[in-house]
Structures are given as C-alpha cells and as structure tokens.
Amino acid sequence: MNQTYLLEWLDLLVTFTLNPSKTDVNEITTVQSKAIIEKTIEQTSFIQSEFKIKVFSLNKEKQIKIIVGNYHSSLIIFLDSVIERSHNVAFERFDLKQVINTLISCFDELLSFIETRFSDYLSLDLRVPATYLVVSKKKLKQKIDKLKNSSTSAINNLKVTTILFDSLYSFVNSKRNEKVTFRQVLYRKQLIKELELLKVMQNEDRANSAVDEILIYMNFNSRTFINYFTKCVADKINCCENAAGKMENLLFYFKEFNQIHSKDGVILNPHHQDLKTVLSDWFKHEMMYLEKKLHFSVVPLQSMDKKQNQTSVIGTTNDKVLCKLSTDQTALLLRASDELKILIAKSMNHVFKTIVPFLSTPNKVDLSYDSMRSKSYVAEERDKKIVIETLERMIKQIKEY
Secondary structure, eight states, X not given: OOOOXXXXXXXXXXXXXXXXXXSOGGGOOHHHHHHHHHHHHHHHHHHHXXXXXXXXXXXXXXXXXXXXXXXXHHHHHHHHHHHHHTTSGGGXXXXXXXXXXXXXXXXXXXXXXXXXXXXXXXXXXXXXXXXXXHHHXXXXXXXXXXXXXXXXXXXXXXXXXXXXXXXXXXXXXXXXXXXXXXXXXXHHHHHHHHHHTOOOOOOTTOXXXXXXXXXXXXXXOOHHHHHHXXXXXXXXXXXXXXHHHHHHHHHHHHHHXXXXXXXXXXXXXXXXXXXXXXXXXXXXXXXXXXXXXXXXXXXXXXXXXXXXXXXXXXXXXXGSEEOSSOHHHHXXXXXHHHHTTSSXXXXXXXXXXXXGGGEEBTTBSSOOHHHHHHXXXXXXXXXXXXXXXXXXXXXXXXXXX
C-alpha cells in the first residue's frame, strides 16, 4: 500500500510556517505569501488527483474506510487551526490575510471532495465540529443566495421555491447549539449542487416540474413539500367532474411519479419516512377511494340498458374465456402488452374496456375493467413473479413447436 502522506506540505505550512508560536510570521515577505498561495492552489488539485489513485489502489473496504477517515479528520483539524489563526493580530497584514483565506478555501474544497466522492466510507452521523460547521454554513449561504437570485427564470413555481428556500435558509441561519451531523451538511451540499445543475426545459405535458423531480430524487421528505405535492395532484384530478375521469388522471400522475428516480442513501429528515413511500401510499389510498366510489355509484337507467345490450352481445358466462391467472396478474399482462405496443389501441383504458368483459378468472366471473386497470399500477411482487414464470413457461412451450 502506498504510504505517501499527501498532506505533508500543508501540514508543515499550518503546523510550523504559519504558527506564530513557532515562527515569526512577520518575516514572511509579500513575494513568499504569493508563492504560498500559488502552491496551496496547486496542492489542492494535486491532493484530489493523488487521493483518488491512493484509494482505488486499495482492495479492502476496511483499509479505504481508515484512510478516508484519517484524511477527513486531519483536514478538519487543519481548518480549525487556520480559522483560529485568522483572529491573531499577526495575520492582519493584507497578504497574510489572503494566505489564510486561500487555506480556508483549500481545506473546505478538499473536505467537500472527500464527503462527496467517498461519503460511503465516512461516519456521517458524527457531530460536525463547530468551526467546520461555521465555514460550511457560510459557504452554503453564499450558494443559496446566488441560487435564489437566479431562480426567477429557473424555478417558476413560487410555492415550491418558498418551501425550498425556507428549508435551506432555516438550516444555514440556525444559531441553536443543536447537534448537526455530517450527513445533514452533506445533504444540503448535494441538494444545492443538483439545483445549480438544473436546466429547465418546461414541458406542459409533463405532470411534475423539474424542481419537483429534483426534490423527489433527493428524498426531500419535508411535510410542507408533501402537502404541497399532494395538493397539486389533487387539484389536477379534481378538474374532472366524474369519478372515472379522476381515476384516469390519477393513474397517469401515479405512473409519472413512479418514473422519477430517487437517490440511494440520502434523506432530508432521517427520522421520517422516505418521501417516495409516503407519496406512493397517498396515491394508493386515493385510488382505493375512487375505485370504491366507482363500484358503489348508482348506475343510471340509460347505462343499465346499455349494459344489458352489451351482455346480450357478450353472451353467457360460458361464452367467456377463463383466464387461470388472478385479476391482478391478468392486469399486469394487459398493461405490459399495451406499453410494449403488442396490443395497439387508442389508450390503455380502451384495451381493458375491450378485452376484460370477455374474460373471467377462477375466483370471479364478472370483471370490472376499471378495477383491473387500476390494479395494474399497484402490483405486488408475488403477482409479478407468477406472471414472469407464466411467460417463461409460454416461451418454453413455443420453442417446442
């Protein structure tokens, strides 16, 4: 294993060269200060490059965890020392003050590099040292201010903007001496980075805005955001007057929501449920409610006549095709057939409406196409497994033809 100590030059600089108790810092010339600044910037890039090589040359996770932890702890100690020195009268000279500021930026950049690239090897639930927290909050606030000033064109939803910035400013402006962990600081850094990278390509056909997608991706499980998101969806659904139209819209928004990826291992409030879990449960409960509403609604006389005519066309129970899969499993097959364009119709609703009346299952003779379609969006793992096994048996059978 490569034993090279990458922080050697910075260690010597902080411990001896810029230590008033060991060196007369007033003897450092302006030219030397400039050279120190240039060397510090050069070392910042060099250390990042070499550190990646050092880590990737290791095979054992335990070794990686030790080396990442050691470098992270050392950088925090150096940062604390430099911040403490910044209050010393010896560093009031302009060029030396620039040296101190450059070192603070250097250590902050190196810490962010380790926390972003190698967070899996850090003990993120440890308390952040006070000086490091002050520097982190100051840097975060600068980025939040910049983001807010440029958000007029990038984030055009005033409500979600307010929720987002209220949460971020609440964290950086908090003066309470509560425990703040590395995980909490890292989460804000990652969230801000995602927002900085945001390139808004608003498409009115999309159910979720770009900012909503980032907040879902980052597991922004704020109760305020959950209330905002569910109200937005509910408002869009309630535009439809009848329950069938509401169900159609709800299924569409649930499909859009399920297609949004979520980042592993990140969460705004670790003590609350994951955002995706909470919102998925809300969608499912809304679908169950609408399904019951559809089932128990009174059928008008005209509709009854239509239904009787349809029954006479379809014929008796004996005319129906018995499908040995359950309702949920059949629903999965029909949904997949529609989405893969094996069955082509003007909509998925049309596929179910056309086919389901001619089917029966071992447990049910008369199937509701609305109910079956809604169940295709909330499939259980057991049903998915049975459908896959059935398809595999069909493949095997076809191969024998």
